Amino acid sequence: MSATSDLFSKLLVQPDFFPRLPQQKRLYEVAKVSIHLGQLSAGSKLPSSRELARDLGMARNTVIAAFEQLMAEGYVTSAQGSGTYVANLTELKLAAQVMPAPLASEVPGAETTLLSRRGAHITAFGAGERFEIFPFVPADDDFSSFPFKVWQRLQNRVWRDIHPDLLDYGRAGGYLPLRQAIAEYVAASRSVKATAHNILITSGTQQSLDLCAQLLADVGDTAWVEDPCYWGARRVFEACDLNLHPITVDGEGMALKPADLACDPRLIYVTPSHQYPTGAIMSLARRRELLDVAVRKNAWILEDDYDSEFRYTGRPLASLQGLDKDERVVYLGTFSKVLYPGIKVGYMVVPAALADAFKSALYDLQRPGQLMVQAALADFISLGHFATHIRKIRQIYGSRRELLRKTLAGEFGSQLNQQVRISHEESGLHLLIEVPDHVDDVALEKLAAESGIEVRALSAYYLSLPVRRGLLVGYAYVTPDKIVYYGKILASVIQSGLS
Numbered sequence: 001m002s003a004t005s006d007l008f009s010k011l012l013v014q015p016d017f018f019p020r021l022p023q024q025k026r027l028y029e030v031a032k033v034s035i036h037l038g039q040l041s042a043g044s045k046l047p048s049s050r051e052l053a054r055d056l057g058m059a060r061n062t063v064i065a066a067f068e069q070l071m072a073e074g075y076v077t078s079a080q081g082s083g084t085y086v087a088n089l090t091e092l093k094l095a096a097q098v099m100p101a102p103l104a105s106e107v108p109g110a111e112t113t114l115l116s117r118r119g120a121h122i123t124a125f126g127a128g129e130r131f132e133i134f135p136f137v138p139a140d141d142d143f144s145s146f147p148f149k150v151w152q153r154l155q156n157r158v159w160r161d162i163h164p165d166l167l168d169y170g171r172a173g174g175y176l177p178l179r180q181a182i183a184e185y186v187a188a189s190r191s192v193k194a195t196a197h198n199i200l201i202t203s204g205t206q207q208s209l210d211l212c213a214q215l216l217a218d219v220g221d222t223a224w225v226e227d228p229c230y231w232g233a234r235r236v237f238e239a240c241d242l243n244l245h246p247i248t249v250d251g252e253g254m255a256l257k258p259a260d261l262a263c264d265p266r267l268i269y270v271t272p273s274h275q276y277p278t279g280a281i282m283s284l285a286r287r288r289e290l291l292d293v294a295v296r297k298n299a300w301i302l303e304d305d306y307d308s309e310f311r312y313t314g315r316p317l318a319s320l321q322g323l324d325k326d327e328r329v330v331y332l333g334t335f336s337k338v339l340y341p342g343i344k345v346g347y348m349v350v351p352a353a354l355a356d357a358f359k360s361a362l363y364d365l366q367r368p369g370q371l372m373v374q375a376a377l378a379d380f381i382s383l384g385h386f387a388t389h390i391r392k393i394r395q396i397y398g399s400r401r402e403l404l405r406k407t408l409a410g411e412f413g414s415q416l417n418q419q420v421r422i423s424h425e426e427s428g429l430h431l432l433i434e435v436p437d438h439v440d441d442v443a444l445e446k447l448a449a450e451s452g453i454e455v456r457a458l459s460a461y462y463l464s465l466p467v468r469r470g471l472l473v474g475y476a477y478v479t480p481d482k483i484v485y486y487g488k489i490l491a492s493v494i495q496s497g498l499s
Helices: 003-012 023-036 049-056 060-072 110-114 117-123 148-160 176-190 205-216 231-239 284-296 352-366 371-382 385-415 441-450 480-498
Strands: 076-079 083-086 199-202 222-227 243-250 267-270 300-304 329-334 346-349 430-435 469-474
Touching (some): 003 023, 003 049, 049 060, 060 076, 148 371, 176 199, 176 329, 176 346, 176 371, 199 352, 205 267, 205 329, 205 352, 231 243, 231 267, 267 284, 284 300, 371 385, 385 480, 441 469, 441 480, 469 480
Parallel strands (some): 222 243, 222 267, 267 300
Antiparallel strands (some): 076 083, 199 346, 430 469
8 A cells, every 4th residue: 555545544544534524525535635734745646536536445436536536626746657646735825724624612712703793693692602592592483283194295286387487586575366265364364464465474573673674774884672672673673783772561451651752763664463471461651652753753663473373362453554554664574373384385465565675675684495495375365265274273281381371370379469470471382481570590501401491581682671571482393291290390490580
């Protein structure tokens, strides 16, 4: 075996040396590393492809393919009948390309040094690691209840009768039949004033918020947000360099004070039908006040109606947009909460005067697609499957909500209403368990996690100093037997915190 073959073989047997790459790519990387490290000097001759294949136990075509890639990138040269030689790379800096770079997590402080100040601030929250499917995670839906066979049949039909237009990006704000179906649905269920023209299909609420922030506000403008506030909206606005002004939330929703009115917002973000995370429902008086303020201050209201379908007693509440006579409200909805998260389809109802500009920006900035999915979803709604599915899961979630409330109430006993309060709003996908102000709800969240329960501390959602403490407890993605089992454990964790 030649010295070069021996060098290559020692690297190839290392288990962490590109183990998932095909053989020809691994051999290419071996040669490249050896050249950069100076273990193969400029002008040195490489073994023939036949010889190297024999020494390394590889197919000759594999070696030839690796040599061809090295030659194409200038690492080696070849002369007819003379052989393959290492090229002169003295003009290159031998650093980052040598070996697989260490992960940022292996270098202390690497993430913050690589990111901008804004990037470091945005990623500090670490939502990707925290929002997984575990018992009692708030705002998650039970997508196992989704009618997969019906959905598969509708998708198959779209693919059988495929139209070339459905394979394009989609320049008109989304698939027209889906926009028409949504317009009819939100008008009937939420009293939203909409036509297909002023509806845009997005990849979800996050994209909708980002588009609003970019088109309706400039860097440094002020956005009023609820306090406590949905973390996803907060991150979008911070990423767009807006100044966040927190507005206190009480039992009637966003509560404006004289100090707030002294500040002029460009955007006002609200979840009036079921405030996230407190569950408060904005009163009619507050809704009218907010609409008046938006007109006076030339501001845009972003109404996030993220879980309006889940009201378990009576009809769903009318939207804030439905009361808007001056067209200052952008209405945001999503299918991720009622179908399954990965569908990544949301929608916006924008004032008619903004529709063309929003469609143009959506295409220019985001290049929207998924028209095949949108076509299947349009059929899913128009054929009645959507309404059937909502009725089914509304019943499932309502019963789970009641079971969780009863389980917790039974465990807390006399502590209920004295030290512990459980939210009573008949809507949404989570309960709020409030505890006394002296209790550390973040510590309770960590204690629950040690028992395999993922809940969220209410205080973590505040931008200003927290005025209430408690835990957000989701019940949608928990079967009844687990609700009882984990509910008792959660009550025990909270009781330990109280004492």
